[in-house]
Amino acid sequence: MGNFLSLFLALIIAAITYGTPLLFGTLGEILTEKSGSLNLGVEGIMFMGGALGLGGVFYYEKAAGAGASGFVAVGIGILCAFLAGALASLIFSFLTITLRANQNVTGLALSIFGTGVGQFVGEYMRVRENGYISIGNALKGFFQNSPFPAALQRIPVVGGVLFGNSVFFYLGLILAAGMFFFLNRTRTGLYLRSVGESPATADAAGIAVERYKYLATVIGGGISAVGGMVYIMTIAGCVWNHEGLSGVGWLAVALVIFCMWRPLSAIWGSVLFGALMILYLRLVLPFVPTQLYKILPYVVTVIVLIVSSMRNNKEKQPPASLGLAYFREDR
């Protein structure tokens, strides 16, 4: 039994590790979608965040040498990834909000574009740095190890699960709680939701619809991109790997639906999806190919969609104007 428990705990810790990038990707997309923008470019955005985040940290370490500070490195990683994602989302925003292009088409294009940019930047750096990009072990620790003292992590049973995760998981928790508070308790959050639900109503009430949409989409894209950086720096081991990130962005989009646009649900949702992502490594059943395991998150999402639409709960629905362009003089 003890063996089973430790296996289970190990699964949870691994699930949290895999879920953390998803958590960022999802939180960013929730913010974006709450403004009524359906940014399907998350996949591309996370690729860009991953490549540029890694690049930022790598060149910082190269410049600072042995004196490189872990805090600064983490900060630079987050900042570079955020800026990359924000820039990509700015393109999306300009096309869909100002020029009122179709959001689905633009998002898909951004996905392809972002993946390409990420691959290019990653490969370019790798080739220029003689075939290998990696961060020193000292800095790696700051990205991958727990920020809590070892004593806390050694608490029996719960210590590892509660205190043994990377710093990004805890940042993600704070972000999720903050976003919940912002959306549900603040005036600006209420206005943002009204923009996503009914831009005409918000406009008539004197809310600057375009500004809200731009800000939410750009900041949301930045947050999603941090998820890509987290993936590269934790799961992929601080090494550029052009295949590692593929599919993570789409999982994040699915997770937004799964958790019904609620930031707090994104926490356990991302851990669950993280577990589903790695189940094929931990629970090997004979004659079941790994590909079947990998579709599990999507199967779960489809089931959630079916169940939620059957229950027809007015609260648990996508923002009413999600994916629609708003033009004041349209009828």
Add this chain to the structure above:
Amino acid sequence: MEHNVCAIELKGITKRFGEVVANDGIDLQLNRGEILSLLGENGSGKTTLMNMLSGIYFPDEGQIFVNGEPVSIRSPKDAFACGIGMIHQHYKLVDVFTAAENIVLGLEEPGKLDIRAAEEKVRTICEKYGFDIDPGQKIYDMSVSQKQTVEIVKVLYRGADILILDEPTAVLTPQETDKLFEVLRAMKADGKAIVIITHKLHEVMALSDKVSVLRKGKYIGTVKTSETSPQALTDMMVGHAVTLNIDRPRYETPVERLEVKGLTVLDGEGVKKLDNVSFTALGGEILGVAGIAGSGQKELLEAISGLCLVSQGEILYTPDGQAPANLVGKTPMQIRKAGVAMAFVPEDRLGMGLVGSMGMTGNMMLRSWKKGPGVFLNRKDPNELALRVWKELEVVTPSTDFPVRRMSGGNVQKVLVGREIASAPSVLMTAYAVRGLDINTSYTIYNLLTEQKMKGVAVIYVGEDLDVLLELCDRILVLCGGKVSGVLDARSATKEQIGLLMTRLGGKEGA
């Protein structure tokens, strides 16, 4: 009460949209404690004018004065600052928010969001004017009239003392309308200035102090309500004398055309939308269908035309000189071929029946796409039909290929109704055929329907305006919560009778 300074005054307001002059040199004056009715046909520029007061549009020329001061209203915020609040025809509310959340939307109050305090303030306003809403209730749980109340409270909450209501009674029952008018009178007594846009002349006469008339973007004049009559107002609006009475000839030999027996229809969730509905429609008769919005009118028409699944009951259709046939279980195409046509004008006008991005010809073709040789379409006949409808119903459009989405609402409806009548059906069903149409166009459509009736067609007319139902129809079927609550002879029934039947069953069940 101050009567010497105008609450609001417009001088020479002009607004152009490209080539089109929507408002041409409009002058208007309104005092505190007065209700002004703004009257005009569709496209005469009423809503445009009011949108300039509420900050949606900005006038090209002219000046607006509020309380005697010249003001410039560039956004809805500026309008609020001037104390102007507009209640739009289509409610601007967020469904998943509570009433209070909707009311505080866009307000720039200092400090953090305090929904409790806002709810308290909303309750105070409700008590003052006798509104009946719960600030904590979600909008999607509310009835149409409650939603409208939220809209009114929203502008009062912002401290508006000049209220503009754009066709507020279009979706209300007579009882709800009376309640609204009481509230408006209470606000008038409180010193507020109120502008109400409406098509219904009896409401103008009942409510307002004075009436301003617009015609084709031009200001025609303002008269005191006490010194005018519906006939005089109509003449002002249309520019020439029109007869207001609907001609209601009797068809000599009505024959049984459609008999509905015990019809029951469930929606996707198993809720009964129609419950054991039985009636007969006679050829050569207009059968009116009255009821509060959502009482099953849509389902009734859809069931007859084969669009929605009938769970119980029969629909017996008797073509001329043939034995009755049951329509239940037939496809819409078969039913249509048998001669049952439907012109349904949904709330969003384009939703059902027309394709917004297609022109008139394309939309005519939707009814004849099976004709023509092989895989090719026959474009000639639909185009001729489109030209005929264009000419006969005076549809305002640059060409028959102009997307119907960009036509004004009234013209869209003409296209829809015109197409259905053109198919020479033996049962013609229309729903809300005159919704949002001006008086002149409405009468064109009434006459078209009466013409069909005199040809022996069984016309089923689902309508909102009870006055019209009483004048146009031969018999009136009243629906309430999916059940038939009564069938009345339109020549002897009264509005109050219908109003009671419309709410009776619902009142029993709902309370």
